[in-house]
Amino acid sequence: MDRLTGGQERLVGDRLRHADPAAVLRAARAAGRTTLTAPEGRLLAAAYGIPTPAEGLAESADEAVELAGQIGGPVALKIVSPDIPHKTDAGGVRVGLSSAAEVRDAYTEVVRNAAAYAPEARVEGVQVQQMVPEGLEVLVGAVTDPTFGKVVAFGLGGVLVEILKDVTFRLAPASMTDAESMLDDIRAAEVLRGVRGGPAVDRTALADLIVRVSRLAADFPEIAEVDLNPVFAAPEGVLAADVRIVLGDGPPPRRRRYAKEEILASMERLMRPCSLVVIGASNEPGKIGHAVLRNLLDGGFDGAVHPVNPKGGDILGRTAYRSVADVPDGADVAVFAIPAPLLPAALEEVGRKGIPNAVLIPSGFAETGEHALQERLVAVAEKYGTRLLGPNIYGYYSPWQRLCATFCTPYDVTGPVALTSQSGGIGMAVLGFARATRTGVSAIVGLGNKADVDEDDLLTYFGADPRTRSIAMHLEDLKDGRAFVEAARETVREKPVVVLKAGRTGAGAKAAGSHTGALAGDDAVYDAVLRQAGVIRAPGLHEMLEYARALPVLPAPKGENVIIITGAGGSGVLLSDAAVDHGLRLMTVPDDLDAAFRRFIPPFGSAGNPVDITGGEPPATYEATIRLGMTDPRVHALVLGYWHTLVTPPMVFAELTARVVAEFRAAGIEKPVVVSLAGDTEVEEASAYLFERGVVAYPYTTELPVAVLGAKYRWARAAGLLPGGGAR
């Protein structure tokens, strides 16, 4: 006899773990359903150890008492009859039954009531169900994100949080550490720890539930959404009152992936080539094939550069080959500057020639709706193992090679910053900003349509490239979110990765079959997953550019204690505001250190933090207090607020600050030092002087230096360099 809702067993509970979820899913599919029934949902939940209320069907008072005993807590009894849809009206429900006697009486009563209410009704028995304990309502779910695949969601349940969208996500399957971090990640995290003297929920049980849901979703591609809403979280444990599972088509086909060694091998030849061919090279100024060749030749690249043009002849003083097949020896990179329709055939020749990298400048592919043409390129490339950069890009710069494979203006300031952009316009802003700030660059790469090479390839290369010390990427989408996260995690251990994800607010409405689905707006998932990957998300283009150039200037902090030293009390207040905004911890200054600062500052100045040395102080006061901050090992980073005065002019301040920082660096003591300079225009020169000497300094802003330090800290925490850190 089968008394169990769902069909296998008498009592839902541990025993149900024997149910075969795959069989349940197959059956639902076979029945043409895209949503599991509640009993099916409970079966899957049970199979994954996701606690739902225990329940069973009793056909006698004795059985009811036995079931209640097995459940072992207060139970509810509900009449089960296909002819009594409204059980309560029929007097067919009794709740809060604890003792055997209560259960026995209630059984008799609901059966009698039902008989009185509907004498003809077929009664199948009485459902004995565990009472849901009082607890905080939370939501645990999983969805299939178009970029990242299965992600698990957690938030507080209830209408308010649905509106306030206080929910967080992690890639599924999630680890216990991931799940525990989710509990701290929501804005209302405090509620879980108990408020107004209330009890805290069982965090371990809740995190365990999240892990189980993430595994269920990850194990079955055909599960599109899982929605446990509400889950009751109490000090004694957690219980999912409702399990909703939506089926889907499974994941979209995955892009071809290359092994790390393959990526590094082709990228090395792309970024440090010995020879290039320019297909579509031209003598005609104004043509892209002319600009690219000229930039390559003028830029000072010392490898071989071969023009290719069906007309042959001489182009910019070099012999042009009629076909890439005619080029002597091989080449590392083929740069294409020919119309889109001619590209597949030319790419075929490049493939046959064994050139490993194709840089596809032309537009006229997916971005203009020509998806088929782009797919043809990809097919040719895959046939020959040729990697494609683009199409629809400005090209790329590799300044250490003096390589400007672009139609834009050359750039030759070498340094540690690697920059990529999906959009050509943003690429031009990157170039202009780099030139305006003389940012030393290891690469600027256009990614465009990302038919093949994308951010994860570049992250893998830049992560391994010893000349790159910070990476900044503008992106509008990720073609393979999982590959990006993997590459980012590995790279972030060594160097900061800044991401400007465009399209934050344009997500728009998404059709979704569950609450979790509705909460998973594109950006909410991006935001959580990018943080999980340890990248620094820049709020805008300007910040991306400033973080990229400033982060490698600063040494990594060794602890969380930040001190502000300021000549202007007004700057001190604004710097404190900014420190809180950017997640920095202003050190509570120990008494001895406080006393040490006080020895250098006027009696009406204020120690504590900010240390306000007051405006009229001479260079010696700045120097003494900065030295103190550098010396004390309990201090991990300095934020300086300079005030332009007659007594301490800007360049005097800049010189002493740079000198002190350099002196400590020479002695092996490195701490990040950032400066806000308030003053007349001489502070611009002073800022530049400091920046060039390893002190990140900006005029007329109290926010930007602190934002940069905040970004450095975010990276240091993600890279595991700080106690209590970890990817958040």
Add this chain to the structure above:
Amino acid sequence: MDRLTGGQERLVGDRLRHADPAAVLRAARAAGRTTLTAPEGRLLAAAYGIPTPAEGLAESADEAVELAGQIGGPVALKIVSPDIPHKTDAGGVRVGLSSAAEVRDAYTEVVRNAAAYAPEARVEGVQVQQMVPEGLEVLVGAVTDPTFGKVVAFGLGGVLVEILKDVTFRLAPASMTDAESMLDDIRAAEVLRGVRGGPAVDRTALADLIVRVSRLAADFPEIAEVDLNPVFAAPEGVLAADVRIVLGDGPPPRRRRYAKEEILASMERLMRPCSLVVIGASNEPGKIGHAVLRNLLDGGFDGAVHPVNPKGGDILGRTAYRSVADVPDGADVAVFAIPAPLLPAALEEVGRKGIPNAVLIPSGFAETGEHALQERLVAVAEKYGTRLLGPNIYGYYSPWQRLCATFCTPYDVTGPVALTSQSGGIGMAVLGFARATRTGVSAIVGLGNKADVDEDDLLTYFGADPRTRSIAMHLEDLKDGRAFVEAARETVREKPVVVLKAGRTGAGAKAAGSHTGALAGDDAVYDAVLRQAGVIRAPGLHEMLEYARALPVLPAPKGENVIIITGAGGSGVLLSDAAVDHGLRLMTVPDDLDAAFRRFIPPFGSAGNPVDITGGEPPATYEATIRLGMTDPRVHALVLGYWHTLVTPPMVFAELTARVVAEFRAAGIEKPVVVSLAGDTEVEEASAYLFERGVVAYPYTTELPVAVLGAKYRWARAAGLLPGGGAR
């Protein structure tokens, strides 16, 4: 016989409005209490028409039935006995009683139960209480803010919102319009309109309740806090389940206020003086009294400047007077550059001379703990009606008068921007930024300790000053929040006011006697009240400076329809993100306009909004689409995204854009146009060219131009220039 909890009447309700709140408050004070009892709270509530559950005391079943009839809805009965603290345990509570028969039976039952439970108990009767209807829990309260005095608070009740701090404030008393705007001001505003098909609350009743609470708080200085938590808000009305009132010491003494005419009269003489005296003028370079006199003389001020120095003689070529008393004729301004301890006596002389304005550069007053010395200054000033600027300031600039009454470097670029700073350091940043950007300035004023003249005086003056078209103020506190709000409201009708309020995050914990008090962190109140006053709050120093210089460049928008026209699709996405961030409404482009745009752009470009003209387009495409946006009266503002290409170089774009905007301006069509330029460094020159011609343009950033436009819109809404606007 007196059956009413609270003491006056039988049934709390309309009749209770006769209660005298002042008498209740006096009685509580006389009893030495700082918190009203619940019945006292209900009395005050009733007197102000704040609905609380109706209730009364019945001594017989008949009386209970009568009371229940008067209450007219479901009621609860509760035994009233000083000897039965736990009513429920005694079976002394019955709820949900609707009919007379139920009430009668319940009365008998609770009395019998009580007698059985505690035979010796003195029973005073049975409380008959209106059942609180189901409804959304909200919080309505009032607190006494140190800056703004009485403010009324509104938020959603419950533990989540207490943690998420989703609460808003308005000055008390609040108007019905204020109160209605509060309902939309919280993040969870949607909940009040009904969610998941649930009903909306009675917004009029809720707003009315807020108004009544605000009046109660405003009417009685001795009420420190009012806390109605929870208020149940339902479709049928609202009911305050609990009323908590905390008494305090009344408001702090108010600063002396001057009438608008008095302010304008003295400020006019400060900002446009005919003659100044410099007290403490010196021949010694490095002394402040030297620098001030030199700046006045070198700056080109064409009024009289008289040095005063007890040694007399000749200073910088001018005859120095030994005392201000010796100066022939009068003067409009006395600038002080003497040590703090000498200041009161010198100020006395200035007062006797009838000089209306004293500019107090020296420090060494309240900011160093010398409060008494500062109070002496104020006392002298009030005796003579002398207005004080400072102390502890760098002085002030009035460029239209070529007046540099400061010890800093002169500044002579005249224009429409008035800037003030509380801090000297920030003042120096203001000066440097202005010089670096060649911002045309009408005034730069240091406010320092604000012993007398403060932001409201300057707002009043700048509001009336025809040369000032935008005002930006850095402030750390307000000495008279109400006066500021009054002056700001009046000024904002005519010109934008930007405020950088420092100390946002430093509020720290505040002792509070109620939930409302705990929610009213300094910044939460500042933020809400500043918005209510219609000022634009800048998130940081950099934004304050940019808004100040850019806002007067743009004409006011005449509607909310913003269109983005971009050459770079990538910029379009980032500009859209920024538009949403800054509260702009991207126009849904009508079909005919969409078709008109499409005629100018390539087939693979995209109309809609952003209008993506694509990267390779010539100047004519930019020009045609910008003209279209300027021409169509349904479009109210343009955001342009320029992409540096060979086909349309930066200066070509800048020239055509400036020309088109000027042409329309000449024809009487003015719309704000802002531009983000992505490109190589030539875009810097192009941005400057545009800025000088009335088009706000920035290189390398997609955020700043949109942030400026957003600020302009915030002002236009606050100034009532846009339909559906108003101070928010």
